[in-house]
Amino acid sequence: MHSALPIIDFSPILFGSLESRQCTISEIDNALRTVGAFYLRNYGIERAKIDMWFEWSQRFFDLPLSEKERLFPTPRSFEQGYFGIHKEKVREQTALKENFDFGDPEANNASCWPQEEQLPGFRDFAADFHQVCEHSNDDKLLECLSVALNQEPDFFGCYHTGSMFVSSLIHYPAVSSDSLRSGQVVRSPAHSDLGTLTLLFQQNIGGLEVADMSSTNKLSSAAVEKSATFIPVEPDAETILVNVGYLLMRWSNARWKNSVHRVSEPPSLIDKQIVPERYSFAFFSFPDAHTVVEPLPACHNTEIPKRWGPINAGKYLLSKRDKLYS
Numbered sequence: 001m002h003s004a005l006p007i008i009d010f011s012p013i014l015f016g017s018l019e020s021r022q023c024t025i026s027e028i029d030n031a032l033r034t035v036g037a038f039y040l041r042n043y044g045i046e047r048a049k050i051d052m053w054f055e056w057s058q059r060f061f062d063l064p065l066s067e068k069e070r071l072f073p074t075p076r077s078f079e080q081g082y083f084g085i086h087k088e089k090v091r092e093q094t095a096l097k098e099n100f101d102f103g104d105p106e107a108n109n110a111s112c113w114p115q116e117e118q119l120p121g122f123r124d125f126a127a128d129f130h131q132v133c134e135h136s137n138d139d140k141l142l143e144c145l146s147v148a149l150n151q152e153p154d155f156f157g158c159y160h161t162g163s164m165f166v167s168s169l170i171h172y173p174a175v176s177s178d179s180l181r182s183g184q185v186v187r188s189p190a191h192s193d194l195g196t197l198t199l200l201f202q203q204n205i206g207g208l209e210v211a212d213m214s215s216t217n218k219l220s221s222a223a224v225e226k227s228a229t230f231i232p233v234e235p236d237a238e239t240i241l242v243n244v245g246y247l248l249m250r251w252s253n254a255r256w257k258n259s260v261h262r263v264s265e266p267p268s269l270i271d272k273q274i275v276p277e278r279y280s281f282a283f284f285s286f287p288d289a290h291t292v293v294e295p296l297p298a299c300h301n302t303e304i305p306k307r308w309g310p311i312n313a314g315k316y317l318l319s320k321r322d323k324l325y326s
C-alpha cells in the first residue's frame, strides 16, 4: 500500500505525445510544489538490472573493512570512495551506515576503486548503472523541470553535463530496534540533499521517511523535523523516489522546497528485536562546479520576492561535504 506520496508514471515522457507529456510535467510540478518528492513509475530502468546492482552492492560491502578503508577519499577526489560507519555527521549525530560513492565513470581515479581482481566486473557494472541513471532518467527529468518553469527544454541540462553527478551505494548494518527507537543510534538523521534532484532506490527493507513540505513553512532540516508530517516511503519494486535538493530550491526560489528526509525504524518490522541490514542506492544530480545558481526571474515578481542571491555550486558543495565528513 502506498502512502500519501504522489505516484507519477514516467512513460508519457519516455514514449508519449506532446499532450500527455505536458500533463506529466504538471503532475511533477504539483508534486514538487507540495510534498517535495514523488514515487516515479515506468522510469526506464529494468528491475532486473537494479536487483543485480544490489547484489554488487552486497559483494562490495562484504569486502574486508581493511580493503574498503583503502578507498578512503582524498581531498581532491572528495566525491569518490568509501565512507565508513559513523563517518557522516549531521547536527552532531553520526549515521550508522557505510557508503561507497563515485562520480564520472570516465574519470581516471583507479585508487578509489577496489582492485579488478578483488571484485571482477564491479567497476564496469557501476559505470554502466551510473550512465543509465544519468541518461535514461535524470536528463529527462531535468527537461521536465525546465519546461515546468517556462524555460527552454535544455535549460537545466546545460548546467548539468554530469561532471558532478554522484552515485552512492549505501549499507546500513543490522541493529537492535531498542537502540534505534531510543535514539541512541540513527541510521540517517533528517537532512536535505545538496544538489538538484536525487533518485533513490531501495532494496527490500524500508525505514525511509520524507517530510511533507506542504505541512510546514520551515525550510531547514532541524526545523522541518520538528514541525512537519513525515510520510513513510515503502520499498516497492515498481517505483523509485525522486526528491528536490537544496540548490534546486534556490533556483526555483522555493517554488520547490528541499525535501527533508531520514531513515529510521521500518514500520513493518516494529515487532522485531533486530532491524535487519538495509541496502539503498542514491543517484545525486548536481550542477557543474562553475555554475552560479540564482532564483530564476520566472520564479519571482513583486508579490513573490527573490529569496536568495547567487551562489557558486562547486564552492557550496565543497563546504557542505567538508562539514558532513569533518
Ligand SMILES: O=C(O)CCC(=O)C(=O)O
Pocket (backbone or CB within 6 Å): 168, 170, 188, 193, 200, 202, 208, 261, 263, 280, 281, 282
Ligand atoms: O538510504 C536511504 O534510503 C536514504 C539515503 C539518503 O537520504 C542520502 O544518502 O542522502
Ligand SMILES: [Fe+2]
Pocket (backbone or CB within 6 Å): 191, 192, 193, 261
Ligand atoms: Fe538524502
